[in-house]
Amino acid sequence: MASVAYIPQYDTRETYLNTNYSAASWLLTRDHKRIAILYMFSITLFFAIGGSAAVIMRLQLLTPHSSLVEAETYNKLFTLHGIVMVFFFLVPSIPTTLGNFLVPLMIGARDLAFPRINLLSWYLFITGGSLALVSLIQGGVDTGWTFYTPYSSTFSNTHVVLAICGIFIAGFSSILTGLNFIVTIHKMRCPGMTWFRLPLFIWSTYATSIIFVLATPVLAITLALVALERILGVGIFDPNLGGDPILFQHMFWFYSHPAVYIMILPGMGVVSELITAFSRKHVFGYEYIAMASLSIAVLGFLVWAHHMFIAGISIYGGMVFSILSFLVAIPSAIKVFNWMATLYKGSISLETPMLYALGFIGLFTVGGLTGLFLATLGIDMHVHDTYFVIAHFHYIMVGGAVMAYMGGLHFWWPKMTGKLYPEWWGRISAIILFLGFNLTFFPQFLLGYLGMPRRYYAYAPEFQVYNVMSTAGASILAVGYLLPLGYLLWSLKWGPDAGPNPFKAAGLEWQTASPPPPDNFEQTPIAGEPYNYHEMDFANE
Amino acid sequence: MDTTFRLFPQQASQGAVAVDHLVLFELGVSVFFIVLIFGLIAYFAIRYRRRSPTEKPPYIPGSNALEITWTLIPLLITVVMFGWGAKVFVDAHTAPDNAMEIFVIGKQWMWKIQHPEGRREINTLHVPLGQPIKLVMTSQDVIHDFSIPDFRVKQDVLPGMYTTEWFVPTRVGEYHLFCDQYCGAKHGEMGGTVVVCEPADYERWLAGDLTAEPPALAGKKLFTLYGCNTCHGQYGPTLAGLYGHSVDIIDDHGVRRTVVADEAYLRESIIYPDAKLVYGYPNRMPSFKSTLSEEQILDLIEYIKSLGGAAETSPYVGPPIGAATQPTDAEPKITNPPFANYRTNQ
Numbered sequence: 001m002a003s004v005a006y007i008p009q010y011d012t013r014e015t016y017l018n019t020n021y022s023a024a025s026w027l028l029t030r031d032h033k034r035i036a037i038l039y040m041f042s043i044t045l046f047f048a049i050g051g052s053a054a055v056i057m058r059l060q061l062l063t064p065h066s067s068l069v070e071a072e073t074y075n076k077l078f079t080l081h082g083i084v085m086v087f088f089f090l091v092p093s094i095p096t097t098l099g100n101f102l103v104p105l106m107i108g109a110r111d112l113a114f115p116r117i118n119l120l121s122w123y124l125f126i127t128g129g130s131l132a133l134v135s136l137i138q139g140g141v142d143t144g145w146t147f148y149t150p151y152s153s154t155f156s157n158t159h160v161v162l163a164i165c166g167i168f169i170a171g172f173s174s175i176l177t178g179l180n181f182i183v184t185i186h187k188m189r190c191p192g193m194t195w196f197r198l199p200l201f202i203w204s205t206y207a208t209s210i211i212f213v214l215a216t217p218v219l220a221i222t223l224a225l226v227a228l229e230r231i232l233g234v235g236i237f238d239p240n241l242g243g244d245p246i247l248f249q250h251m252f253w254f255y256s257h258p259a260v261y262i263m264i265l266p267g268m269g270v271v272s273e274l275i276t277a278f279s280r281k282h283v284f285g286y287e288y289i290a291m292a293s294l295s296i297a298v299l300g301f302l303v304w305a306h307h308m309f310i311a312g313i314s315i316y317g318g319m320v321f322s323i324l325s326f327l328v329a330i331p332s333a334i335k336v337f338n339w340m341a342t343l344y345k346g347s348i349s350l351e352t353p354m355l356y357a358l359g360f361i362g363l364f365t366v367g368g369l370t371g372l373f374l375a376t377l378g379i380d381m382h383v384h385d386t387y388f389v390i391a392h393f394h395y396i397m398v399g400g401a402v403m404a405y406m407g408g409l410h411f412w413w414p415k416m417t418g419k420l421y422p423e424w425w426g427r428i429s430a431i432i433l434f435l436g437f438n439l440t441f442f443p444q445f446l447l448g449y450l451g452m453p454r455r456y457y458a459y460a461p462e463f464q465v466y467n468v469m470s471t472a473g474a475s476i477l478a479v480g481y482l483l484p485l486g487y488l489l490w491s492l493k494w495g496p497d498a499g500p501n502p503f504k505a506a507g508l509e510w511q512t513a514s515p516p517p518p519d520n521f522e523q524t525p526i527a528g529e530p531y532n533y534h535e536m537d538f539a540n541e
Numbered sequence: 542m543d544t545t546f547r548l549f550p551q552q553a554s555q556g557a558v559a560v561d562h563l564v565l566f567e568l569g570v571s572v573f574f575i576v577l578i579f580g581l582i583a584y585f586a587i588r589y590r591r592r593s594p595t596e597k598p599p600y601i602p603g604s605n606a607l608e609i610t611w612t613l614i615p616l617l618i619t620v621v622m623f624g625w626g627a628k629v630f631v632d633a634h635t636a637p638d639n640a641m642e643i644f645v646i647g648k649q650w651m652w653k654i655q656h657p658e659g660r661r662e663i664n665t666l667h668v669p670l671g672q673p674i675k676l677v678m679t680s681q682d683v684i685h686d687f688s689i690p691d692f693r694v695k696q697d698v699l700p701g702m703y704t705t706e707w708f709v710p711t712r713v714g715e716y717h718l719f720c721d722q723y724c725g726a727k728h729g730e731m732g733g734t735v736v737v738c739e740p741a742d743y744e745r746w747l748a749g750d751l752t753a754e755p756p757a758l759a760g761k762k763l764f765t766l767y768g769c770n771t772c773h774g775q776y777g778p779t780l781a782g783l784y785g786h787s788v789d790i791i792d793d794h795g796v797r798r799t800v801v802a803d804e805a806y807l808r809e810s811i812i813y814p815d816a817k818l819v820y821g822y823p824n825r826m827p828s829f830k831s832t833l834s835e836e837q838i839l840d841l842i843e844y845i846k847s848l849g850g851a852a853e854t855s856p857y858v859g860p861p862i863g864a865a866t867q868p869t870d871a872e873p874k875i876t877n878p879p880f881a882n883y884r885t886n887q
Contacts, residue, residue: 072726144723150700151683151725155649239701245684246699279589280596285603310686311697312704315634319627326619330612336578337611341604343585347596350586358582365578369571376622378563378629382693385686385721449564450550451690453721456729460717462544534600 015418015515030115031518036101037416038122043089043097044485046129050084051481053077058440058474061467065458074457075142076158082145087167088129090401091259094266095212096125096177098408099205101416103181105509105516106199108190108525113183114176121173121180128170135162144455146256149237149248153229161230164223171216174262178212181205190508192527196290199507199530200283203290204269207297211258211265215301219255222248246312253304261300264364264396265293267404268335271357274407275339277505278354279346280538282531285338292331299328309380318377325375332368336361351503352426356407359434363399367392370445388448394441406433406484411505413488414498418515421491425483433480439473504538506531542715542734553716553737554692555709559629561693566625570618633694636707640675643668644756644839647678647685647698647720650727653836657843659755660747664733666718668710669743675707677804681835686722689735697722703804710737760844763837767829777826778819781848789820807842 016033019025026034057077060068069077100118104111112118135141141163143152152160185198185206198206226248228234235241237248276283283289305313305321339361348354370392373379383389414420443466452463459467501510507530512521529535543551552558589598643666644655654662668674678687678698687706688695696706720731738746764770773780784807787799793816800806800817809816811833814826833841 071729075723075726075728142726146723148684148723151723155683155725239699245701279598280591281598282600282602284601285608288603288608309630310695311684312699312702315631318630319623322626323623326623329619330615333615334608334612337607338603340578340581340585341601341607343582343589345598345601346585346589347591347598348586348589349591358586362575362579362582365575366571369567369574372571372619372622373564373567375619376563376567376626378560378626378633379567380626381630381633381695382560382690384695385688386690446548450547451688451717451719453688453719455723458729460544462546465546534597536597538597539595 016518039096046088053081058471062471076140090263109188121176124173128166131166135159154238171220174212174216178209181209200272201269204265204293207293208265215255215258222251253307257304258300263401267401270404270408274357276531279348280533281346284341292334295331353407353411355430360403367395386448387444391441391444415514419491419495425487429483436476443469551691553712557693636675640673645678648681650731666735669740685720688719688721691716756840756843757847760840784846790817
């Protein structure tokens with residue numbers, strides 16, 4: 001990177017960043033790149049809020065009977081952590097930031113198909129997020145992010161309806177973003193960009209968008225019904241009103257399991273880009289990875305009741321959902337094996353984004369394999385609702401989705417800002433995050449198998465050793481998140497200019513300047529084969 | 542209770558060993574793949590590290606043979622996991638006929654437990670060693686979950702329906718009992734202890750409370766107290782021999798069909814009498830939904846069971862006028878198939 005020549009005319013070139021500095025030009029922008037930056041600020045704020053709640057929870061769990069926070073407060077903290085992290089960080093994270101920024105750039109378009117709707121999505125997201133935060137300031141919600149009935153609809157005395165309204169509104173943001181991506185990918189590809197030349201990040205974003213559009217309305221309906229029962233006493237879920245509490249779980253997981261794939265599919269897309277760029281190889285099994293994304297999106301709709309094996313459904317229902325859950329593991333495994341084959345005989349450079357990508361593969365493998373335990377009926381009946389589940393989904397969500405987001409953020413940061421971050425700090429942070437993450441969450445597998453239930457503010461003394469390890473890991477993890485916040489912001493002012501393609505990566509987004517001009521490309525690009533590293537000349541770039 | 546640090550939970554039930562074997566199998570598979578993936582990452586990162594900035598690796602777009610291989614192998618492994626897991630799960634949900642039934646009622650934030658002989662306890666469950674135990678569970682408010690990690694059993698406990706869980710305790714000792722489904726403020730303290738004792742000690746413990754009243758007897762008193770006896774067996778359908786037999790009913794859609802009079806049917810008929818009306822009888826019975834607690838409903842069901850039931854072979858039909866059967870305090874006979882009785886997990 002140091003070898004990239006400094007090109008002086010970059011200072012005077014018009015970019016999407018310097019075209020107008022007024023606040024209105026940002027808040028009323030229709031530029032997908034600026035909207036991506038707006039999202040990035042917003043979700044970073046939500047991540048900080050959700051992360052702070054996690055820090056207090058980990059401190060509470062340092063001792064078996066801590067008096068740091070009251071029982072009710074602890075319950076509100078994990079609810080806050082779940083709601084904020086799921087609905088206001090993980091679901092929007094990669095699609096709305098990297099996706100918003102990259103979808104038009106990667107397919108050679110000037111913007112998304114509906115720029116105004118894109119801005120509307122952000123305002124809906126902010127409105128929903130603000131309502132959720134108001135419910136927090138008002139005193140919080142104590143139902144857990146899963147809002148299980150009849151607790152949420154009849155028994156809880158907290159601000160459930162306000163939080164539901166927030167999630168309901170933010171849901172429309174997801175739907176509109178998904179719609180925007182689908183239309184853009186269908187209609188706005190540049191000349192030469194056929195479906196099987198699309199970057200794999202676009203394939204995974206496309207699969208994610210399908211889930212956005214099809215699953216999110218079900219969540220909206222479900223939460224609206226909870227509000228209806230809560231406000232008007234219409235009996236839908238509460239048996240005392242003639243309702244069925246299991247019906248809620250079916251409806252809730254019909255969204256919330258596909259939502260898991262909303263969180264992980266874009267991460268898989270990012271990793272496919274990073275692995276190829278930093279091993280300088282054509283991706284192995286392009287069609288298989290692309291189709292694996294689509295099959296995950298489709299199969300993901302058919303596995304929801306694996307959250308309910310012991311909830312009171314029939315054992316035969318359990319068997320159907322168990323086998324389907326195993327099936328959805330197969331396309332994930334295919335992806336991992338294809339990434340490994342891509343590394344084979346590559347030219348591997350362990351720069352920061354690559355460290356995150358390799359970390360993703362390792363942690364996602366652990367998360368995926370422990371998912372098999374949970375899909376197994378005979379094991380789930382022991383570990384369900386314990387810390388085993390917590391550990392499993394944090395390996396997927398944090399070890400997977402957040403690692404991919406961090407990797408993608410570092411990879412495309414020079415494209416977004418035109419600046420390079422300090423590489424040494426990047427690598428150190430990636431390693432700290434990896435180690436801190438494992439120390440935090442690996443002991444929770446053991447805790448869960450021993451039987452420690454989730455959502456407990458106090459626990460039996462024999463669980464303490466693992467909890468101390470977990471809390472220690474969380475403090476390392478916190479450092480790993482604070483460091484990038486520091487040096488990435490630092491790079492905005494003091495980082496060296498990046499040039500158009502600092503990593504010598506393939507892909508249309510690297511063919512335009514960094515940061516890109518307002519209309520993305522000086523001339524409409526013409527797409528060739530993707531990942532054509534074997535045809536690139538690394539000596540003359 | 543043994544609260545020392547350990548890696549693996551104790552194996553204190555017949556099902557614990559089966560679950561642990563399955564876990565060890567999947568752990569073996571997982572360790573293999575984790576070592577494989579982490580090992581390959583480390584090996585490739587070193588073996589194929591970039592040696593010069595202009596290095597250009599070979600073009601390898603893919604291989605159908607490899608793709609099929611690494612699709613089929615995981616598929617086969619997961620099919621084994623599914624089958625084995627389903628076997629363990631079905632075994633864990635098929636209680637033997639001689640299982641002793643204990644009633645469990647969850648409420649925010651305690652477990653109320655009723656033994657068949659009448660002894661009741663809260664947040665502690667005494668069980669005799671080696672005796673199959675079947676818990677029949679319901680909730681008075683929100684969803685709870687009855688989990689005994691050292692027995693490897695867990696089942697949600699829901700309002701408005703009965704769920705079951707069974708085990709054979711195989712080790713004398715005290716074990717944790719947790720509520721595993723979040724149920725509100727004191728969820729973190731909703732739990733207690735399962736005490737496994739020698740059968741003789743269990744008998745001694747049962748006899749410890751001389752005021753204990755068997756549920757069937759308590760139910761009989763309720764039956765008189767609420768005036769049930771003024772209709773049932775006279776103007777209304779008799780309850781003798783009802784339990785476990787099919788009943789000719791008109792449901793709330795006006796459809797005439799037969800249902801089996803199990804616990805769920807009896808409970809529903811007590812709180813929603815018009816949901817399944819015995820054919821040929823008018824809807825005269827008031828709802829006892831807000832009158833009776835879940836415990837009292839269970840007492841009444843035990844009383845109805847004690848009136849005889851599945852042992853008789855003739856299907857139950859409406860009684861001839863004036864043929865009221867006298868209730869007896871006979872031993873309840875439970876010969877119904879293990880999972881035909883509840884709406885759930887069967």
